[in-house]
Amino acid sequence: MHGVGVSAGIAIGRAHLVSHALLEVAHYDVRPELLDFEVNRFEQAVTTVREELSSIRQSLPNNAPAEMGAFVDTHLMILSDGSLSQMPKSIIREESCNAEWALKQQMDTLVEQFEAIEDVYLRERKFDVVQVVERVIKALLGHPNQAALAEQESGMILVAHDLSPADAIQFKQHQFAAFITDVGGATSHTAILARSLNIPSIVALSHARNLIQDGEMIIVDGQQGVVIVGPDKDTLAEYKLRQEQWEIDQQKLKRIKQTAAVTLDGAAIELHANIEIPQDIVQTKAAGATGIGLYRTEFLFMNRRDWPDEDEQFEAYRKVAHAMKGLPVTIRTLDIGADKQVNPDSERTVTNPALGLRAIRLCLAEPQMFHAHLRAILRASNYGKVKILIPMLCNLAELKQALQAIERAKQSLKDDNIGFDAKVPVGGMIEIPAAALGAELFARHLDFLSIGTNDLIQYTLAIDRTDGEVAHLYNPLHPAVLQLVEMTIRAANKAKKEISVCGEMAGDVRLTRMLLGFGLRQFSMHPAHILAVKRQVLNTELSKIESLVRKILASNEPEKTELLLSKLNA
Amino acid sequence: MIKQEVEIINKLGLHARASTKLTQVAAQFSSQIWIERNARRVNAKSIMGVMMLAAGKGSKITFEVEGQDEEPAMAALLNLVNDRFGEGE
Structure with a gap:
């Protein structure tokens, strides 16, 4: 079975199933003379769950995060709320039905109301209601919540x-x-x-x-x-x-966290992290990254109907700039459209969103939003070493418009007497084949370049990344892709401008040597890959890989490329 | 009966944790406490109602308090909102 791995490692053991009580709810009629008994049964179940939650609350270890306690409090209050603890009793009497069914119906009503809420966060709170109801139903069905944990066995x-958070707390105490x-x-x-x-x-x-x-x-x-x-x-x-x-x-790997990333023949390599939210800094630091090579700003803009205002954005960017203590923080301007839609229920549907109004195209079409966005980034540049990265550049006119927009934002900050780094470097993402072919030109007008390999592969090979039917054709080692990547790196190096790769390719240790051979000295990747890539860097001697890398670049047969790559990594 | 409008200023708005605190504070008083927003009126002592108000940052809500301890109750509620529910941002 395939899912989303959210915490790495391998475990082998016996399955311990936690029952999903809601699926087992039955509906049956209760004879009038037994209705009092049914109501009583419901009240007892609520009491049982209240005691369970209170005891979880009390047994919280001192070092548990404060949120954990708050979550349990919220669940206790939901349980005590009349809409859950009283309403089902009326339903039992009115419909002469069993307690489980009454509670389930009331839950469905509540969930429906929550689903009508616009705010995503609050809408998700319906899960809290469901989790509380589930506990009560388990109590009604006589599956006490703790019993399952009685026979503990590590592994x-x-x-x-x-x-639920409450489950999580309970399980935390078991191995x-x-x-x-x-x-x-x-x-x-x-x-x-x-x-x-x-x-x-x-x-x-x-x-x-x-x-x-x-x-x-x-x-x-x-x-x-x-x-x-x-x-x-x-x-x-x-x-x-x-x-x-x-x-x-x-x-x-942990041992090389502090070690500088230098090849055997002394070339210093920068290993940066890709992040999405300020909290990612923790993992970034734990991996010993020497900077942020890609800070994706779009997460602040997603799942909402309005744009986040300048101050809200500034606060997020400032946090990251400040936390990195003078190490570079490359903030990519908004890259939405395509697979990352802002408004989840937007009316506009286009047949080909990846080729549509997205990233810099969208920003240039929304000048007010872009202005506030740029002002927020520039203001953050006062708190650390901020760099601005423009995504999806396709032609020089776009680049010039973007640069003008940055100048306008700078001027408006000057007018308002707000500080920023006047020399903030501006770079461009190379992810459209046209931009890779014109890398030399872009390098001339920009302070640095960054290759977004995921999109570059998608556009070069015309493979929709989100379409499972063609996923097998998506190939980072396709000769055309390799040539475009190498060409871009060469153009930037020749123009003496910084160049990095920030797509998945940068975090794949199988490709580290090849990219080094192309002349790449700066990699940006998910923090989880940094130490493994660093180890590969430490074990690489540039002068020894050159000829093999040239052969890979010249290879036109996938089997041969694979063979050469294995040889390179041997 | 006293009425007072207040703006939600904490970053996350009246989310689950803030709703919990608000309900807890409201429950300490004997007065009837209602909250109104966009023509929706809920009992402040019911967490479900408070959460369903869906009051995000910047939205305005009106407290309506009636009872013997309405003055201290209103003061405590306003204090909680203006203190950003103790969240610091």
């Missing part, structure tokens, strides 16, 4: 539909080897908890809970996002080996 793998859930994302409670415990975790597996049986042997590979159920002897042996290797490897 168990928790399989759940979803984890699970991994968490896997049907739903969730990189920032779900499951993911955050797993990373804080440093155990592998995979979310968004859709039907894991239905397909895996309690006690079944499973393998969780958090790096690849793969779950293997009931592995045979050979697979098991292979993963045991991989698990050991992974653990040894992690220990080894």
Whole structure:
């Protein structure tokens, strides 16, 4: 099974299924003389859950994050709210139905109301209501929430539909080897908890809970996002080996955190991090990154109907600039459109969003929004070493317009007597083949270039990255892609302008030597890959790889390219 | 009965945690406390109602307090909102 790996590592163990009580709710009629009993049963279940939550609240370890306690408080209040603790009683009497069904109906009504809320964050709170209801239903059905945890065995793998914060706190006190859930994302409670415990975790597996049986042997590979159920002897042996290797490897990698990234023949290499939100700084620092090579600003703009104002943006950018303490922070101007839509229910549909109004095109079409965006970035430049990166440049006219917009933003800040770094470097993303072919020209007008390989590959090979049907054709090693990348690096180096690669290619250790051979000295990648790439840099001697890299560049056959690449990495 | 309008100034608005605090504060008083926003009126002592107000940063809500301790109740509620629910931003 494939899901989204949200915490790396490999775990092998027996599955421990957490039941999803809501799925088991039945509806039956209750005879009039038994209605009092049914109401009473409901009240007792609420009391049981209140006691459970209170005891969780009290048993919170002192070092637990403050949010954890607040979450449990919120759940306690939701439970006590009349709409959950009283309304179902009227439903039981009115409809002569069982308590579970009454509660389920009331929950559906509440969830519906929450779904009508515009604010995404508040809308998501419906999950809190669902989680509380689930506890009550479990109590009604006589599945006490703790009983499941009575027989603890370390090395168990928790399989759940979803984890509530309260579940997470409970489970924290037990030694699970991994968490896997049907739903969730990189920032779900499951993911955050797993990373804080440093155990592998995979979310968004859709039907894991239905397909895996309690006690079944499973393998969780958090790096690849793969779950293997009931592995045979050979697979098991292979993963045991991989698990050991992974653990040894992690220990080894930690040792080079402080080591400077220098090749065997003394070339210094910059290894930067790609980040999305200010909180990513923690991981960035833990990986020993020497700067931020790509700060994606679009996350501030997504899932909302309005643009974030200048101050809100400034606050986010300032936080990152300040936290990096003088190390470079490359802020990419807004790159939305295509697969990242701002407004989730936007009316506009285009057949080909990746080729449509996005990134710099969109910004130039929305001058007021762009002006505020640039002002916010420039203001942040007063708090650290900020660089501005413009995405999706395609021609010189666009570049000139963007530069003018930056000048206008600077002038308006001067007029308002607001400080900024007057020498803030401005660079461009090379991700459209036309820009790669014209890299020399762009290098002349800009302070630095950065190659976005994901889009460059998509545009060069005409492969929609989001279309599963053609995904197998997406190939970073296609000769045309390699030539464009090499050409861009060469043009920038010749113009003596900084050049970096910030797409997935930069974080793939298999490609590190090849890119070094192309003349690349600056890489920017997800913080999780930095130490592995650094180790590869430390083991590379530039003078020895040159001829092989030239052969790779000249190769037109995929098999030969693969062979040469293995040779290069040997 | 006293009425007072106030603007939500904390960054996240009346989200789950802030709603919890508001409901907790409201529950300490014997007065009837209502919150109104965009013609929606909810009981401040019900967390579900408060969350469903969906009051984000910059939105204005009106407290309506009636009862023996309405003065201190209003003061406590305004204080909580203006203190950004103790979140610091």
